[in-house]
Amino acid sequence: MSHNSFGHLFRVTTFGESHGPALGAVVDGCPPRIPLTAEEIQVFLDKRKPGQSRFTTQRREDDAVKILSGVFTDDAGRQVTTGAPIALMIDNTDQRSKDYAEIAQKYRPGHADYVYDAKYGIRDYRGGGRSSARETAARVAAGAVARKVVAGVTIRGALVQMGPHKIDRARFDWAEVDKNPFFCPDKIAAAHWESYLDEIRKSGSSVGAVIELEATGVPVGWGAPIYGKLDADLALALMSINAVKGVEIGAGFEAAALTGEENADEMRKGPSFLSNHAGGILGGLSTGQPVVARFAVKPTSSILTPRKTIDRAGEETEIVTKGRHDPCVGIRAVPVGEAMMACVLADHFLRHRGQVG
Amino acid sequence: MSHNSFGHLFRVTTFGESHGPALGAVVDGCPPRIPLTAEEIQVFLDKRKPGQSRFTTQRREDDAVKILSGVFTDDAGRQVTTGAPIALMIDNTDQRSKDYAEIAQKYRPGHADYVYDAKYGIRDYRGGGRSSARETAARVAAGAVARKVVAGVTIRGALVQMGPHKIDRARFDWAEVDKNPFFCPDKIAAAHWESYLDEIRKSGSSVGAVIELEATGVPVGWGAPIYGKLDADLALALMSINAVKGVEIGAGFEAAALTGEENADEMRKGPSFLSNHAGGILGGLSTGQPVVARFAVKPTSSILTPRKTIDRAGEETEIVTKGRHDPCVGIRAVPVGEAMMACVLADHFLRHRGQVG
Amino acid sequence: MSHNSFGHLFRVTTFGESHGPALGAVVDGCPPRIPLTAEEIQVFLDKRKPGQSRFTTQRREDDAVKILSGVFTDDAGRQVTTGAPIALMIDNTDQRSKDYAEIAQKYRPGHADYVYDAKYGIRDYRGGGRSSARETAARVAAGAVARKVVAGVTIRGALVQMGPHKIDRARFDWAEVDKNPFFCPDKIAAAHWESYLDEIRKSGSSVGAVIELEATGVPVGWGAPIYGKLDADLALALMSINAVKGVEIGAGFEAAALTGEENADEMRKGPSFLSNHAGGILGGLSTGQPVVARFAVKPTSSILTPRKTIDRAGEETEIVTKGRHDPCVGIRAVPVGEAMMACVLADHFLRHRGQVG
Amino acid sequence: MSHNSFGHLFRVTTFGESHGPALGAVVDGCPPRIPLTAEEIQVFLDKRKPGQSRFTTQRREDDAVKILSGVFTDDAGRQVTTGAPIALMIDNTDQRSKDYAEIAQKYRPGHADYVYDAKYGIRDYRGGGRSSARETAARVAAGAVARKVVAGVTIRGALVQMGPHKIDRARFDWAEVDKNPFFCPDKIAAAHWESYLDEIRKSGSSVGAVIELEATGVPVGWGAPIYGKLDADLALALMSINAVKGVEIGAGFEAAALTGEENADEMRKGPSFLSNHAGGILGGLSTGQPVVARFAVKPTSSILTPRKTIDRAGEETEIVTKGRHDPCVGIRAVPVGEAMMACVLADHFLRHRGQVG
Secondary structure, eight states, X not given: OOSSEEOSSSEEEEEEOTTSSEEEEEEESOOSSOBOOHHHHHHHHHHHOTTSSTTSOOOOOOOOEEEOSSEEEOTTSOEEEOSSXXXXXXXXXXXXXXXXXXXXXXXXXXXXXXXXXXXXXXXXXXXXXXXXXXXXXXXXXXXXXHHHHTTTOEEEEEEEEETTEEOOGGGOOGGGGGGSTTOOSOHHHHHHHHHHHHHHHHTTOOBOEEEEEEEEOOOTTOSBXXXXXXXXXXXXXXXXXXXXXXXXXXXXGGGGGSBHHHHSOOXXXXXXXXXXXXXXXXXXXXXXXXXXXXXXXXXXXXXXXXXXXXXXXXXEEEEOOOSOXXXXXXXTHHHHHHHHHXXXXXXXXXXXXXXXX | OOSSEEOSSSEEEEEEOTTSSEEEEEEESOOSSOBXXXXXXXXXXXXXXXXXXXXXXXXXXXXXXXXXXXXXXXXXXOEEEOSSOEEEXXXXXXXXXXXXXXXXXXXXXXXXXXXXXXXXXXOOOGGGGGGSGGGHHHHHHHHHHHHHXXXXXXXXXXXXXXXXXXXXXXXXXXXXXXXSTTOOSOHHHHHHHHHHHHHHHHTTOOBOEEEEEEEEOOOTTOSBTTTBOHHHHHHHHHHTXXXXXXXXXXTGGGGGGSBHHHHSOOEETTTEESOOTTXXXXXXXXXXXXXXEEEEEOOOSOOSSOEEEEBTTSOEEEEOOOSOOOSOTTTTHHHHHHHHHHHHHHHHHHHHHHHHO | OOSSEEOSSSEEEEEEOTTSSEEEEEEESOOSSOBOOHHHHHHHHHHHOTTSSTTSOOOOOOOOEEEOSSEEEOTTSOEEEOSSOEEEEEEOOOOOOOOOHHHHHBOOTTSSHHXXXXXXXXXXXXXXXXXXXXXXXHHHHHHHHHHHHTTTOEEEEEEEEETTEEXXXXXXXXXXXXXXXXXXXXXXXXXXHHHHHHHHHHTTXXXXXXXXXXXXXXXXXXXXXXXBOHHHHHHHHHHTSTTEEEEEETXXXXXXXXXXXXXXXXXXXXXXXXXXXXXXXXXXXEOSSOEEEEEEEOOOSOOSSOEEEEBTTSOEEEEOOOSOOOSOTTTTHHHXXXXXXXXXXXXXXXXXXXXXX | OOSSEEOSSSEEEEEEOTTSSEEEEEEESOOSSOBOOHHHHHHHXXXXXXXXXXXXXXXXXOOOEEEOSSEEEOTTSOEEEOSSOEEEEXXXXXXXXXXXXXXXXXXXXXXXXXXXXXXXXXXXXXXGGGGSGGXXXXXXXXXXXXXXXXXXXXXXXXXXXXXXXXXXXXXOOGGGGGGSXXXXXXXXXXXXXXXXXXXXXXXXXXXXXXXXXXEEOOOTTOSBTTTBOHHHHHHHHHHTSTTEEEEEETTGGGGGGSBHHXXXXXXXXXXXXXXXXXXXXXXXXXXSSOEEEEEEEOOOSOOSSOEEEEBTTSOEEEEOOOSOOOSOTTTTHHHHHHHHHHHHHHHHHHHHHHHHO
């Protein structure tokens, strides 16, 4: 079972609420003797960290990760994994004292408030509790460990659509991604998005996004039929991220409109492929081409416009979600998506090695 | 682990190859005292069965299912489940004697031939072996059992796009779905698709499709954060179907283009919702609204046009995939998608009952 | 979850009832390219098969196993595993027509009749249904596959105690095991047991037993802390066999009476050990010494002496269990125990390879 | 997979090493709205805590547990579970500065030193690292949560054998268990053990033990055939505790010496049973009688007598394990065994509710 765990041989269990004392992850099954420091993990947490530009929530969190277990100093003096579970902890420091009376009583549309109350009969309403996007910090920390497990694989992500505005794929340039606050690979789109999102932000509104992920260096054969397919596990992983409403691999939904001649990637010596509509996965197994996935993030549900809702007693009312929010939560989903892809690949690397040596 | 198993409390394990003696499924965890006969399962297998129109493969299979275990006669004389694993078996009868020399040696683009050989070093090439769409018969059989577990839930599917041609959503009518060979809910589109697909078929080509699934009657609260989300498990389930390249829930990829005001479904007394962009799932839990998912199926990779490829020795060559194939494999994916949704819901029903009573 | 599945990377799911049409197992995760024929599996089924001496049930079953999937002919013309799930099926042929009226209504003491009815509200009472020892045929078939996965390991078992009569360990000789109908490694004890068990059998009584298992050739390091320990998984595996009431590793319960000096196995170059109280397992990991486990089987509950019980209505009554039964079900538990040990080792071999390469 | 996780619906993942900054557990799947405070958990940790008598290690640890997540204040002002994962953390405070040079280089017989090095190529040798009995503190904390989940069940344990000295079962009195430092239910045995263990302790030796566990209040029907048996899961749970070498249920190994007449527990109206050789479990399901299990703990491997061993380079040497050790580690295994039984029962309660409602 896996309420709060992900993966099989590389297995991540996360815990923690938005305004509790801490959140974290336990990474189980990590191979031994992999150099690993908190600093290496911190790099990725810093990419996801709130408050880095005016386009992300102004909550101030250091997101400083501590490694509580599973590492030790080897004969060469390096801190390495031991094969024991790696517990990662991030203290919540900015639990701003605030009046929760309203969201304690009213259900915010688009949030999990109502369904949590209906299911559990109790809800940690402070900042969204367990359903807060803050949980994704634990994923990013775990993903940093996963990257070390598949050290030969390069995993990167980019925002390819903000609201209705898509990038121009002819201008796609990975080098641009770190040069703007949107992880946008298209310099011109990034400039446009800046003014667009400023407007959204100032109006108290929000907007969705599409993120594209790519993993290069994945050898042929990772994955497993029929329910352990690499693409199926990617779908599980990415759809499990807060606010994600769609996942696609390679040509994705556009494949529906193609003919068999257009879609099937022809092969040449190498082996090599003349195209990659498959997104690097056939029959659930990696082909050796880049693994390409995209996922859609809905607009942040916390907005300043009053919305109709009900309260815990079932009575009709309205709510305005004040507070510190991301106008486009999809931006910070980029490192989260990368982390999930890293976890899936680490798991499948170990599973592949287990079954076929 | 779950190479060939799906689900946790309602757990399905499938086995079998396209041209082996039989294929089947073991359904474990089914609650006891549910009336179940082979005939009830057969109804759904017949929907998926090949050879029912000129638009599906002409392979002739009875797809007659046998229940080998897990049922017994109760005091009222009905055949009911006992709580023991239900083994379902379907004999392969039409293992047409055929020359497999070509596909034994050459990799069909878009198929799993190359990756299976690369991973396992051995491949049952007859009709695609384990990676054949024939495996989905076992899923449909298991899904029929799942439907009985969630008897209050109605699960249905429809083809909403064939190739580039989408239905007109204003004409969406579930009553139309069984009146045409495409499971198309739009009468006018169905008529158009008939001539369109005939052309595709005659040219030896193929085309993709998008299927929409809906489950009504799902109560609020099924699902579980963070990695046991109902939508994440649906994504896993649907992406695990052969040839699927994308999955979305509710507004799906279109949610990316919406603002927060447009996307968040407002609530009224009942509780009721003023819209269903969420597709019936928030925070990974069902909201009580219809659960809506869509998935994209790529065009059948087996086509009559010669394609460039390599052989097992790595040498460049060409291949034409002769034989009996579906010009739009998405059509028969409709009952398969329904079955997977049923399995996910049965599993989450039991998991919900386990955790919260 | 794992109601009817066992193992993680080498995963066995069994199905079937004593008097249903068939029983079987699906073996998932088996590595590819391992030569495997039904005949090789049959050898182990024949060891467990009923009716081979007057000391086992006179039910006549061929126990002929069929491989339904997961194997294919390789380039060398051998039938080998493909990495796909291996479905194994054994038809039930001797479903003797018999009056089940009594056991349908009365609970046999020591059997699962009462608890199944209480839990499931329905019970396949024919020959014990799912709780029949017949289910172990499926385990033996799966175990035969497992042995091929750990081809370098030799797994064997022996009956070391029948009723109160233990073997003389000084006379322990593996070569004797196949020379008597009890899998007894002590020639003199075997002779004694023959007359002893004849008496038990003629009186309609039954008796328990202790089985010892040994695996040689297991390299150091299989297993995993803390809940994936090799000994813990052996305990799970052996305790899951019908009628087993105790499991021990190495010195087992006798270790309680030892001092630290006596118990801890000293090491010498090689590495080698000066003793094996640990039974080849320390900290949950194999040491490279023989893995030694024992398990206790209770006496067959089906006896000819009338026993007090209740019926389905809760009324007090008596029952005599007529029919074909083993006077010492522990005898046929020897190949079953071997099979379970083989499955555990195959699983841990793959898990070890997955985590540490 | 489950290297460091235990259970399915009630799922415990532990982490931490003996001399790392902290150890802990994440409890996933706990039902909501169960009152839970750190103080309630602390009660059980205090039972296990070292340094409480001269018969346990003199290491000084507060073992103060913190709840990091998964609880919230309900409308009645009580702290209750929310259904989210409950992270429990215990800081290591007494990481006594000490020279580890010897155990870093030499393998202590009976410990996991050699096998960890062989498997992982790296070993946290400080106090045994991950394989230290200190890990069991996390189990006890998780077990305290489990007890709340099965609030109607009473779980208790007692030491019934120390070294070769068994209690007199006629004097078995649960009221005595908390009146002596051994959890001994036999007042006279306890007095005898005191002088016996003093002698063992002073000589720098150690001794094993047998612990008996009993759960009353378990209703009929928990558990699941065939691999999800309640007894099999108890065996897994108890065998996973450090130093355990044997597990038995009910009559256990003594059942082997019984006849069918003696062993099968007859039934009377109620339903009730005339005996409990089954230890409250038949066919893997609870019978409604007390669930009775016993497990054997080997003598502490750390002793003052020099023992032959090898060093990391494979060279022969001797080692004396100085430091703070339990002369009979079985004593502190009592609360650990109780905790594991509680976890198994909580898991099976939820699994039972999931499958049969």
